[in-house]
Amino acid sequence: MRTTVGIIGGGPAGLLLARLLHRAGIDCVVLESRTREYVERRQRAGMLEQGTVDALREAGAAERLTAEGMIHQGIELRFDRERHHIDFPGLTGGRTVTIYAQTEIVKDLVALQLADGPPLLFEAEALAVEKPESATPVVRFLHEGREQTLTCAWVAGCDGFHGISRDAFPAEVSRSYGHEYPYSWLGVLAEVPPSCDELIYARGEGGFALHSMRSATVSRLYLQVPDRTDPDDWPDDRIWDELAARFAIDADWTLNRGPITAKSVTTMRGYVHEPMRHGRLLLAGDAAHIVPPTGAKGLNLAVSDVRVLARGLVELHRTGDTQLLDRYSELCLQRVWQATRFSDDMTRMLHTQPNEDAFDARMQLARLRRITASRHAAAELAANYSGLPLPL
Numbered sequence: 102m103r104t105t106v107g108i109i110g111g112g113p114a115g116l117l118l119a120r121l122l123h124r125a126g127i128d129c130v131v132l133e134s135r136t137r138e139y140v141e142r143r144q145r146a147g148m149l150e151q152g153t154v155d156a157l158r159e160a161g162a163a164e165r166l167t168a169e170g171m172i173h174q175g176i177e178l179r180f181d182r183e184r185h186h187i188d189f190p191g192l193t194g195g196r197t198v199t200i201y202a203q204t205e206i207v208k209d210l211v212a213l214q215l216a217d218g219p220p221l222l223f224e225a226e227a228l229a230v231e232k233p234e235s236a237t238p239v240v241r242f243l244h245e246g247r248e249q250t251l252t253c254a255w256v257a258g259c260d261g262f263h264g265i266s267r268d269a270f271p272a273e274v275s276r277s278y279g280h281e282y283p284y285s286w287l288g289v290l291a292e293v294p295p296s297c298d299e300l301i302y303a304r305g306e307g308g309f310a311l312h313s314m315r316s317a318t319v320s321r322l323y324l325q326v327p328d329r330t331d332p333d334d335w336p337d338d339r340i341w342d343e344l345a346a347r348f349a350i351d352a353d354w355t356l357n358r359g360p361i362t363a364k365s366v367t368t369m370r371g372y373v374h375e376p377m378r379h380g381r382l383l384l385a386g387d388a389a390h391i392v393p394p395t396g397a398k399g400l401n402l403a404v405s406d407v408r409v410l411a412r413g414l415v416e417l418h419r420t421g422d423t424q425l426l427d428r429y430s431e432l433c434l435q436r437v438w439q440a441t442r443f444s445d446d447m448t449r450m451l452h453t454q455p456n457e458d459a460f461d462a463r464m465q466l467a468r469l470r471r472i473t474a475s476r477h478a479a480a481e482l483a484a485n486y487s488g489l490p491l492p493l
């Protein structure tokens with residue numbers, strides 16, 4: 102098989118890139134190792150920056166997002182049994198964020214792709230990218246029980262953190278930077294109306310908790326838990342009791358409880374691979390970088406990479422100019438490091454360290470107090486959370 106752009110991975114990054122290229126008349130093929138059902142059900146992100154919403158609009162994939170996405174004007178911070186609203190429009194000159202689940206973005210993009218897009222092969226597992234330095238890199242993949250090849254002009258590695266694209270970078274050009282946080286998140290989905298109008302980030306007695314939502318009737322909640330926690334050790338009542346304790350404030354507020362329909366544990370890590378391009382292989386999204394989820398940046402970063410990548414490939418297609426593609430890594434990495442810094446700050450400020458001493462706890466509270474006491478500090482949080490300027 103031959104194509105102009107071989108895309109490895111049918112997550113948000115790969116699917117969005119395929120749409121943007123298809124609309125510009127550039128042919129591509131998407132290889133996704135999992136089944137359609139699996140990728141459409143994988144519970145993950147929910148908070149979209151305005152730039153992410155704009156990119157989905159540009160790709161013609163925002164019809165349901167526009168109808169069903171929930172626009173939020175800020176977040177709530179809870180600590181010391183107090184609640185504090187951070188007003189994004191007031192602090193940023195009008196910016197808001199949108200709550201719309203990653204599962205729904207993937208469903209929307211898959212449906213468009215299967216209706217009129219270039220090929221999207223499920224259960225097609227890429228094994229290796231060969232000759233990325235050449236004019237015709239090749240992706241070897243397994244599909245329908247046999248090994249096949251996809252010969253490309255360019256390869257986009259959008260295969261997430263555990264993918265194989267990064268392996269095609271020779272050791273002498275690769276630099277990677279990583280950090281593992283000493284705690285995990287237990288994420289749950291519950292059939293119960295959200296107990297809040299905006300997301301709550303809480304530094305509670307027993308650790309961090311986050312209240313998010315999926316609709317007027319479905320809540321999404323996260324709880325800091327020790328590494329290697331088994332979700333089966335957390336029956337529903339234990340989860341609700343712990344969430345209620347961590348969100349507790351000295352005011353009239355109750356956490357709605359209901360049936361929990363999904364539970365999973367996620368480790369927390371930061372990781373950046375530099376550079377993001379080698380020859381004709383370009384990495385985008387989690388294939389190149391991971392942030393701890395506390396700042397809700399992973400999906401948004403994947404989308405901003407893809408925007409730059411699509412523009413570079415379209416510029417090359419229209420004018421023969423590779424200037425943008427040549428600057429791809431440098432353009433993306435600036436924003437990646439800023440989002441990593443913000444996610445790290447949010448994570449450290451809100452989670453309890455396993456061996457926390459009283460000094461660390463005081464430092465966390467002092468940071469939170471500064472944000473709620475100073476308009477300048479709150480504006481800094483709001484600017485980062487709602488999304489720093491896009492590279493292009």
Ligand code: FAD
Nearest residue numbers: 110112113114134146147148227261386387397399400401
């Ligand atoms: P992925 O979604 O990982 O997609 C990669 C795809 O490649 C997958 O479908 C995979 O099956 C496929 N693949 C892998 N290997 C191969 C192979 N060899 N061959 C073919 N296909 C392959 N981000 C936010 O912006 N906001 C949030 O609110 C947020 N909350 C989060 C909460 C949690 C609990 C978690 C875990 C993450 C959260 N994120 C959030 C991060 C976000 O989900 C990821 O950053 C996002 O999924 C990245 O998209 P991607 O397309 O780069 O990678």
Ligand code: DHB
Nearest residue numbers: 146147148313394395397
């Ligand atoms: C969600 C996840 C996050 O990590 C976050 O910071 C905000 C929202 C979510 O899944 O809705």
